[in-house]
Amino acid sequence: MSTLPPDLLIRPLGEAALCCAVNGPIALEPQQRIWQLGAGLAQTEGVLGLIPGMNNLTLSFDPLLTDSQALEQAARALWARPLRRQQAGRLVEIPVCYDGPDLSDVATHCGLSPDEVVRRHTAADYVVYFIGFQPGFAYLGGLDETLHTPRRAEPRVAVPAGSVGIGGAQTGIYPLVTPGGWQLIGRTTLPLFEPKAEPPTLLAPGDRVRFVAEGS
Amino acid sequence: MSLVLLRAGPLTTVQDLGRDSWRDRGISRCGAVDDIALSCGNLLVGNDVDAAGLELTLGPATLRFDADCCIAITGTDADATLDGRTLRPWWRHRVQAGQTLKLAAPRERMRSYLTVSGGIALAESLGSRSTDLKAGFGGLDGRALRDGDVLPLAAPARLPTRSIGIHPPEWDASVRVLPGPEHDDFSDAARAALWTADWQLTPQSNRMGYRFAGPELKRERGGELASHGVLPGVIQVPPSGQPIVLLADAQTTGGYPKIGVVIRADLWKLGQLRLGAALRFMPCTLDEARDALRRRQATLAQLRTALCMST
Numbered sequence: 001m002s003t004l005p006p007d008l009l010i011r012p013l014g015e016a017a018l019c020c021a022v023n024g025p026i027a028l029e030p031q032q033r034i035w036q037l038g039a040g041l042a043q044t045e046g047v048l049g050l051i052p053g054m055n056n057l058t059l060s061f062d063p064l065l066t067d068s069q070a071l072e073q074a075a076r077a078l079w080a081r082p083l084r085r086q087q088a089g090r091l092v093e094i095p096v097c098y099d100g101p102d103l104s105d106v107a108t109h110c111g112l113s114p115d116e117v118v119r120r121h122t123a124a125d126y127v128v129y130f131i132g133f134q135p136g137f138a139y140l141g142g143l144d145e146t147l148h149t150p151r152r153a154e155p156r157v158a159v160p161a162g163s164v165g166i167g168g169a170q171t172g173i174y175p176l177v178t179p180g181g182w183q184l185i186g187r188t189t190l191p192l193f194e195p196k197a198e199p200p201t202l203l204a205p206g207d208r209v210r211f212v213a214e215g216s
Numbered sequence: 217m218s219l220v221l222l223r224a225g226p227l228t229t230v231q232d233l234g235r236d237s238w239r240d241r242g243i244s245r246c247g248a249v250d251d252i253a254l255s256c257g258n259l260l261v262g263n264d265v266d267a268a269g270l271e272l273t274l275g276p277a278t279l280r281f282d283a284d285c286c287i288a289i290t291g292t293d294a295d296a297t298l299d300g301r302t303l304r305p306w307w308r309h310r311v312q313a314g315q316t317l318k319l320a321a322p323r324e325r326m327r328s329y330l331t332v333s334g335g336i337a338l339a340e341s342l343g344s345r346s347t348d349l350k351a352g353f354g355g356l357d358g359r360a361l362r363d364g365d366v367l368p369l370a371a372p373a374r375l376p377t378r379s380i381g382i383h384p385p386e387w388d389a390s391v392r393v394l395p396g397p398e399h400d401d402f403s404d405a406a407r408a409a410l411w412t413a414d415w416q417l418t419p420q421s422n423r424m425g426y427r428f429a430g431p432e433l434k435r436e437r438g439g440e441l442a443s444h445g446v447l448p449g450v451i452q453v454p455p456s457g458q459p460i461v462l463l464a465d466a467q468t469t470g471g472y473p474k475i476g477v478v479i480r481a482d483l484w485k486l487g488q489l490r491l492g493a494a495l496r497f498m499p500c501t502l503d504e505a506r507d508a509l510r511r512r513q514a515t516l517a518q519l520r521t522a523l524c525m526s527t
Contacts, residue, residue, distance in 0.1 A: 012394070014449055014477030014480070015509070016480055017477075050239070051239050053445050056442060060236070063506050063509060068502075130469070131240060131241050132445075132469025133242065176352070195351070195354070200342055
């Protein structure tokens with residue numbers, strides 16, 4: 001890969017964190033550069049935590065051990081490096097029982113049969129762009145455009161853990177019970193977050209996800 | 217060795233200084249909201265600053281000790297008594313097995329901390345004993361403590377004997393703030409109001425975030441932001457224009473513009489602001505923020521040395 005990296009915008013977030021961000025549309029290549037930047041910065045003295053977001057990376061550091069100029073220089077040097085050939089991420093298959101309470105609403109909205117919604121939802125390979133909102137909640141890229149469905153007008157007070165949903169152009173799995181506005185199309189019994197395990201979450205940035213329909 | 221919660225109080229949790237690992241997996245920091253109070257309390261009883269103690273919120277609480285130990289109550293004054301005898305806050309006290317500690321609802325401010333020599337000896341979860349109430353892990357079963365709960369205590373290496381106290385840090389209802397990444401997107405009026413308004417803490421506030429009411433902070437430039445990492449201290453402004461200051465239990469990512477960030481050295485002050493009270497944001501520079509943190513760490517180091525010599 002010989003493409004030049006897009007411009008990296010670096011701004012302070014208080015005295016103990018920096019936000020590094022690229023402008024432009026959401027795509028896999030800039031996100032792979034974000035992961036690569038995070039992996040490189042993890043080895044840098046004084047860095048405490050790294051949070052990849054969508055097209056961005058937030059790094060927190062101990063301002064008494066290092067300073068933002070040194071880290072900004074380190075980030076720019078790492079960013080200028082060519083994107084390493086990415087090994088295809090780990091493939092995680094997630095068994096889903098597609099019996100969600102909103103499956104028929106999603107089908108109606110998309111002008112498809114419920115079976116066709118399931119077929120298209122299971123046909124795609126998704127990529128974990130980043131984790132946020134809840135422990136182990138993966139922001140997945142790759143939802144079939146014909147399945148994009150607006151959130152529910154009335155969010156649910158409690159979405160059960162393991163629910164698989166669609167919210168706008170996103171699809172994902174709720175690791176824990178939470179209020180939520182996504183359209184629920186199914187559920188999985190696979191635990192997404194286990195605090196006693198290390199690592200504590202099933203999914204990590206860069207993983208590939210495939211949903212597999214199982215009988216209800 | 218154990219500590220029995222005869223009356224747990226409205227919101228009492230096990231907290232240390234929180235966890236920094238696994239933030240890329242969505243794990244929140246958690247930990248004591250008033251981290252100075254917990255750190256000082258730990259030093260008073262001979263622990264490391266990051267040992268686990270109890271955070272008591274507005275709490276009348278009653279606790280019984282089943283072992284001899286040393287305790288300190290820091291944070292806001294909760295008129296603590298030990299078998300009816302008044303205990304001074306921010307002092308080290310000897311406790312004998314079987315004695316009962318009572319804390320009243322504090323007359324002012326918000327949170328008191330109980331530290332015990334040796335620390336609360338629950339198992340660590342993901343590198344910390346702090347309770348994550350939202351994700352339901354850490355502390356005792358990932359939940360607030362209830363009447364009848366029993367907490368294990370570690371046997372301290374040695375029990376400090378001399379009675380000694382320290383001056384609590386001076387609290388006022390103001391925190392220093394650095395401009396955030398989207399600060400310049402806000403209107404002139406909004407940027408001025410940030411520093412001049414009395415921001416009232418609303419009841420829709422908890423350990424995740426403090427929601428303030430005041431003049432509407434209008435953002436004039438910039439579109440919707442992509443989801444990005446956030447940290448305790450970040451001041452987000454949702455479309456309502458009413459700022460939210462993220463606290464210890466805040467989720468790891470957000471999408472709202474960030475008008476400012478409360479400096480690390482002043483975060484503890486937020487933990488003592490009462491619901492309904494007014495807060496001022498004070499402008500600050502990067503150098504001032506770093507100096508304040510350096511001074512704070514130096515003070516804790518001096519305190520540790522001084523307390524080590526007076527056991």
